[in-house]
Amino acid sequence: MRVSINEKSFYVKENSSIFDIKNRFKKDADVVILNGFPIEKDEVLKENDKVVLIKKGEIPSKEELEHLLVSRHTPKVYDKLKKEAVGIAGLGGLGSNVAVSLSRIGIGKLVLVDFDVVEPSNLNRQQYLIKHLGMKKTEAMKEMISEINPFVKVEIKDKYITEDNVLDIFKNVDIIVEAFDSPKCKASLVSEILTKTKDKVIVAASGMAGYFSSNTIKTKKINDRFYLIGDEVNEAKEGSGLMAPRVSITANHQANMVLRLIMGQKET
Structure with missing residues (x-):
């Protein structure tokens, strides 16, 4: 199924959980946002869910920041x-x-x-x-x-x-x-x-x-x-x-x- 992770589209396995995604894409993330809301407990993802993984105080790479801007501006x-x-x-x-x-x-x-x-x-x-x-x-x-x-x-x-x-x-x-x-x-x-x-x-x-x-x-x-x-x-x-x-x-x-x-x- 397709989900968005830090504004990029990925295909992941059915029944993948948010913590599965965190461990795969950004293990050191301090904050996990699911569809606009911060979460602390693990959940199973659904098609087209949006996940944002944040490490507090970390400066995004130029590529990451540009992708975030592109996703907003086109x-x-x-x-x-x-x-x-x-x-x-x-x-x-x-x-x-x-x-x-x-x-x-x-x-x-x-x-x-x-x-x-x-x-x-x-x-x-x-x-x-x-x-x-x-x-x-x-x-x-x-x-x-x-x-x-x-x-x-x-x-x-x-x-x-x-x-x-x-x-x-x-x-x-x-x-x-x-x-x-x-x-x-x-x-x-x-x-x-x-x-x-x-x-x-x-x-x-x-x-x-x-x-x-x-x-x-x-x-x-x-x-x-x-x-x-x-x-x-x-x-x-x-x-x-x-x-x-x-x-x-x-x-x-x-x-x-x-x-x-x-x-x-x-x-x-």
Whole structure:
């Protein structure tokens, strides 16, 4: 009969038990999941049962992790993702969330750019942990990604992006996520990329502060090379700060638009 073991399909003997499978495929597994539920007692398997064998703290091999991603994304989607490089300009509330989401789906490479360090005030909306306080954001995010998907290639650049260096920094990526706090930096990046390159695409954001409706966060196509995400109104100000819910909604709009572009979908 056919069963799934760690997302791969196998044929096993009739009346095979879960512990038979564990002993055959992963003797040192600490956790056994049957059809989505952890079990402690042995059971006889049925046709099409799904078994997941986990050793706590063990890093899956690249082959195992890729197979798990393929089983979720389907092969054609994952093949495109693992070949793509994406740049992220700024690793604050937007950039750190985008980096994590793209890492989880198995993006091939990330070029992460920031010059700042992790401060206590960042923890209300950014994807850092207390242990990262005082670390460069580039180093902290590289560490986090290694614990999410160690097979994503990560290039970090501890730099302040200016008109003079932006083209060199992102010369090897086709999609750039604009994730700055500063309107001046946003404008400089967008202007340089759109006027001095022919095919690079920017996914930018504007208006994500406060606790306003989630439904006002939208993805807007300005043209084939520029997408703007947010409500375009609610920037941070007194009584309407940047907080995790709306910031992460906006960031994941950005990550999803990046995914759509990789898959050839240019409409929002």
